[in-house]
Amino acid sequence: MSSIRKTVCDFCLNGCNLGVSFDGYQYRVEYLTGEAPNFGRLCPRGNSASIVIDHPKRLCYPLLDGKEISWQQAMELIGKWRQSCRSDEIAVVYSRGLTEEELGIVADFAREIGTGNLICGYLEPDRYLGYRLEGVRSANLDDVSNSRAILLVGDVFGVSPVAAGFILNARYADRTSRLVVIDSIRTKQAGFAHLFIQVRPGTEYRALAAVAGILDPKLKLDVDRLAAECGVDRLLLEEAAAIMKSAPNGLVGAAASFGRVSNPLLHSLCAQLVALKADKPFAGFAEAFVPEGKVSFGQFYQQIAQGKIRLVFWFGGLYPYSYPEVLPELSKIQFRVATSIFRFNYVLPGLLLPVPSEFEKAGQGGTLWRRVVREPVANP
Structure with missing residues (x-):
């Protein structure tokens, strides 16, 4: 019988425990039903762990322009490209999928080659959920379990299906529990809400500001104007604040x-x-919190358009092809070095280097609920 190797899923910040076993032929996900926070439950991403490890692609x-080359040839080519460019013509970009230690190595690499162009290439909006207002408490699992008033903005259940289980347990734990949902789309999450406030697309933050203004009149916010901009009745916002x-x-x-x-x-x-004025803890349900770089992606994008970047190193799981909107400008870069777990069906120009998946390397990191140490469950 194969042994089970345990780790913490890195596909989002819920920090679910899972196991992987290998029977000599294939890898298989094992469900650790006795371990918090997920108690064996996994979302579709967590269930794909064995597929990622054992994927045929x-x-x-x-790969150089889609053709296999040796590691020695790749390193020689990188050295040649590096020598042909000034330090200010080189950019180092990183995205999600890197451990804290690897992020440090990437920063050291940029420093070693003498470039100040260190850029965060993780462009997802959930990265801003890692910011904190002074005085806001970060929620823990006990806070979720004991909650009798929950306000969710955006599709939390879609982003973190396992966390949805915690929230629903709290929602049904007591007849007095109340769930408020603010969103522009009537998702499945809205079906569980006692109060669903459907706002105009992109105006969720205005509705939140209005609720905060009702909770604390000292903020002197024009609640009526904010409600009108959201397209909702002020009475709904007052009800949310009261809850x-x-x-x-x-x-x-x-x-x-x-x-x-x-x-x-x-x-x-x-x-x-809203959390601060209601004296409640806050949880930002995100896939990853990736630190800011020295140069913003917008500035990097302008440098490319101006022909100032000739060589780019792109580390992590989100190479530019994840954002097709920026590909036309990125194609102007003369030399490109990127990392990838998979081989693609189409040719990617430049040098593509294979790297281990999140399940094949050790590292430390943070989740929504705790600090974790991840152990590899397979060899790359």
């Missing part, structure tokens, strides 16, 4: 999906403002 050798204020224990949770949020920073901060 795993990249095993470096959050009346319960001694509660939670404010936020999710920010790509294409659904007009201003992700205000989306995050206004949700936290």
Whole structure:
């Protein structure tokens, strides 16, 4: 019988425990029913762990313009490209899928080659959920379990299906429990709400600001104007504020999906403002919190358009092809070095280097609920 190797899923910040076994032929996901926070439950992403490890399209050798080359050839080519460019013509980009140690190595690499162009390439709006207003408490699992008033903005259940189980347990734990949902789309999550406030697309943060203004009149916000901009009745916002204020224990949770949020920073901060004024903890349900770089992606994009970047190193799981909107500009870069777990069906120009998946390397990191140490469950 094969042994079970345990780890913590890195596909989102819920930090679910899972196991992987190998019977000599294939890898299989094992469900650790006795371990918090998920008690064996996994979302579709977590269930794909064994598929990622054992995928037939795993990249095993470096590719140059789609053709296999040796590691020695790849390293020689990188050295040649590096020598042909000035330091200010080189950019180092990183995205999700890197451990804290690897992020440090990437920063050291940029410093070693003498470039200040260190850029975060994780462009998802949920990255702003990692910001914190002063005085806002981060929620823990006990806060969720004991909540009797929960306000969710965005599709939290869609982003974190396992966390949806915690929230629903709290919602049905007591007849006095109340769930408020603010969103522009009537998702499945809205069906569980006692109060669903459907706002105009992209105006969620205005509704949140209005709720905060009702909770604390000292903010002197024009609640009527904000309600009109959201396209909702002020009375609904007042009801949401009353629910959050009346319960001694509660939670404010936020999710920010790509294409659904007009201003992700205000989306995050206004949700936290509600938490602060209602004296409730906050949880930002995100896939990853990736630190800011020295140069913003917008500045990097302008440098490319101006022909100032000739060589780019792109580390992590989200290479530019994840964002087709930026591909036309990125194609102007003369030399490109990127990393990938998989071989693609189409030719990617430049040098593509194989790397281990999240399940094949050790590392430390944070989740919504705790610090974790991840152990590899397979060899790359």
